[in-house]
Ligand SMILES: Cc1cc2nc3c(=O)[nH]c(=O)nc-3n(C[C@H](O)[C@H](O)[C@H](O)COP(=O)(O)OP(=O)(O)OC[C@H]3O[C@@H](n4cnc5c(N)ncnc54)[C@H](O)[C@@H]3O)c2cc1C
């Protein structure tokens with residue numbers, strides 16, 4: 326039997342109490358325990374970026390974070406990203422630019438892109454590439470993703 | 484794969500953390516950013532009985548100045564080091580290395596202490612510590628000590644730290660006017676562990692530390708001697724890398740890596756400021 330612990334965590338604005346196995350990672354807790362399957366799991370060792378989400382407004386790998394470590398924290402998954410001001414424009418830009426195909430990388434990609442956009446950083450392609458360097462996309466070749474982030478930032482300024 | 488089961492402890496003071504590590508009945512391992520330990524646990528390369536999450540110990544984080552040194556708490560995250568004006572101004576070599584470490588989401592969690600405790604041969608921060616001639620503060624339930632960079636790295640993933648000791652802080656000498664620093668690494672993709680890299684300090688004596696060359700970061704003492712005699716003789720400094728004991732790895736054989744070491748050294752020196 327796994328050892329367990331009680332946690333209190335705010336997920337997409339809603340505070341919940343849960344009992345979790347201490348060895349369970351945050352991605353599995355959200356997907357299996359909370360039915361929030363928008364967080365994708367690829368490699369489970371921090372490399373692919375598919376499981377990236379926002380914890381206290383910073384991107385983290387949910388496969389490298391234990392659910393117990395999220396005790397007291399505020400988590401935003403892809404299901405809750407819509408509540409943030411830039412998300413609508415970013416999603417529209419992703420659609421316009423064909424910045425997704427299979428969509429596997431997209432939840433993590435959007436979290437990283439939003440962290441960049443919300444920081445107020447400029448529409449600089451090199452800096453955007455660097456910020457998204459930890460998110461793998463096997464479909465798009467990245468150009469369209471960088472285009473979409475630039476478009477969102479430019480729209481924000483105008 | 485998933486991590487094996489363990490007991491989870493989240494102490495709120497350093498003394499509590501040290502007391503758990505001092506109990507040798509069970510294997511306890513500190514958890515810092517988890518950006519290396521969690522993958523190792525998911526692969527079952529690590530399976531501690533007790534995981535001691537240091538995230539609740541505020542004494543372990545923060546950056547301050549003490550007697551000409553910049554003292555960085557072990558749990559200080561890369562993200563906070565990158566945002567620190569003191570680091571940018573007083574430890575420019577570390578500031579130059581930070582953007583090369585992994586990716587933003589990893590830097591939001593990963594810590595300087597965790598990186599030095601792990602001491603991955605391809606990691607940037609051990610080489611920065613060595614090039615600056617800094618030191619590492621260690622503490623156990625029975626005492627504390629400080630170990631100089633030159634005595635800290637023992638072998639592949641092996642350091643002077645004992646299992647019951649925590650790294651509490653890292654001390655790096657403050658840059659003075661006239662000191663110059665350079666950093667260069669060669670990677671296949673941005674944020675990957677380097678194929679080879681070098682951290683260089685002229686403060687005012689030269690110290691050159693390569694990483695991703697062997698089990699530990701290595702000082703190029705012959706090249707340092709050349710530059711101490713004549714700082715403009717870069718060709719001779721590169722030639723002096725012939726004495727460096729470089730291992731081959733999946734990136735290339737020793738001859739190719741020695742060639743890349745020369746390229747990296749020239750570029751690091753060329754970019755010094
Ligand atoms: C995709 C990816 C890419 C990466 N790329 C790079 C890279 O390019 N360069 C690089 O340097 N790193 C890279 N890393 C590793 C990252 O920088 C890690 O954060 C770092 O090596 C370890 O720091 P941590 O705080 O996460 O430590 P943890 O993973 O929590 O711990 C690492 C080890 O140190 C021990 N430990 C931690 N803190 C202490 C302490 N205070 N006292 C004693 N022991 C302690 C732990 O018990 C464990 O054995 C990468 C990681 C990932 C997932």
Ligand code: FES
Pocket residue numbers: 365366367368369370371372373374375376377386387388389
């Ligand atoms: S599943 Fe977390 S980074 Fe790949």
Ligand code: FES
Pocket residue numbers: 424425426427428429430431461462463464465
């Ligand atoms: S859209 Fe398929 S991996 Fe990015």
